Amino acid sequence: MVNAIWQAFADECARWHDLGRKVEFWWRDDDATQPVPALLRLLALAKSAAVPVALAVVPEAATAALCTGLSGAVSLLQHGVDHRNRAAAGERKSEFTDHEPLETALARLARGRGQLQALSEGQSLDVLVPPWNRLSRQLIAQLPRVGLSGLSRYGARDAISAAQGLRQLNTHVDIIAWNAGRGFVGEEAALAQAVRHLAARRNGFADSSEATGWLTHHACHDEAAWRFLGELLDVTRSLPGVRWIDARVFFAGRANA
Numbered sequence: 001m002v003n004a005i006w007q008a009f010a011d012e013c014a015r016w017h018d019l020g021r022k023v024e025f026w027w028r029d030d031d032a033t034q035p036v037p038a039l040l041r042l043l044a045l046a047k048s049a050a051v052p053v054a055l056a057v058v059p060e061a062a063t064a065a066l067c068t069g070l071s072g073a074v075s076l077l078q079h080g081v082d083h084r085n086r087a088a089a090g091e092r093k094s095e096f097t098d099h100e101p102l103e104t105a106l107a108r109l110a111r112g113r114g115q116l117q118a119l120s121e122g123q124s125l126d127v128l129v130p131p132w133n134r135l136s137r138q139l140i141a142q143l144p145r146v147g148l149s150g151l152s153r154y155g156a157r158d159a160i161s162a163a164q165g166l167r168q169l170n171t172h173v174d175i176i177a178w179n180a181g182r183g184f185v186g187e188e189a190a191l192a193q194a195v196r197h198l199a200a201r202r203n204g205f206a207d208s209s210e211a212t213g214w215l216t217h218h219a220c221h222d223e224a225a226w227r228f229l230g231e232l233l234d235v236t237r238s239l240p241g242v243r244w245i246d247a248r249v250f251f252a253g254r255a256n257a
């Protein structure tokens with residue numbers, strides 16, 4: 001343990017351990033399209049740490065090479081369809097806005113799901129990760145109609161099911177400083193987000209059963225981000241009661257369980 005910031009993180013994990021509870025983390029990496037060097041570096045890091053990682057793949061931009069030769073600890077999620085912003089000027093970015101007719105959005109999603117299934121030879125999960133972590137509210141309940149049974153966004157979920165037949169597992173720690181240079185947010189900010197979600201779960205202010213999700217974007221990682229990730233995987237291995245769960249295990253569960 002290197003400093004007070006990491007110590008605070010370890011202390012929070014220890015509180016869980018003292019309560020006889022497991023700290024569960026999961027890892028989602030967004031914007032995968034091709035096996036570029038940064039993505040290969042991320043996969044190598046996950047493999048050497050024996051930690052499962054879920055890649056959010058953009059169906060219309062993905063290549064077959066992306067889905068070839070992946071280890072069993074890598075799962076594939078559907079990251080929208082084309083990752084194109086359809087929000088009007090002044091609105092927050094979104095691929096799935098209220099302006100797009102519901103049936104049009106559903107048809108696009110079905111097509112994207114089919115593309116990803118074909119590329120991955122049926123290995124991708126039926127889980128939507130909407131670009132920019134948002135989508136039209138009215139679309140959510142309709143997702144099961146096109147075969148989607150999972151949803152992953154950002155922020156503590158309010159319930160395990162986002163709608164009938166739709167399990168959700170979100171991310172809670174974003175390591176990129178989107179509004180400040182798009183580099184690493186810094187270990188203090190990253191670990192503070194994790195401690196905040198863990199403490200909220202522990203104290204009953206957030207769904208205590210939702211695994212804390214670490215969100216990465218391989219294409220944006222600077223050396224500081226890579227160093228942090230390596231250290232995080234190292235440190236969590238040595239903390240008692242901490243484990244990294246595989247997204248496919250969660251999403252394979254019963255839709256309304």
Ligand SMILES: [Zn+2]
Nearest residue numbers: 030031131132
């Ligand atoms: Zn994205």
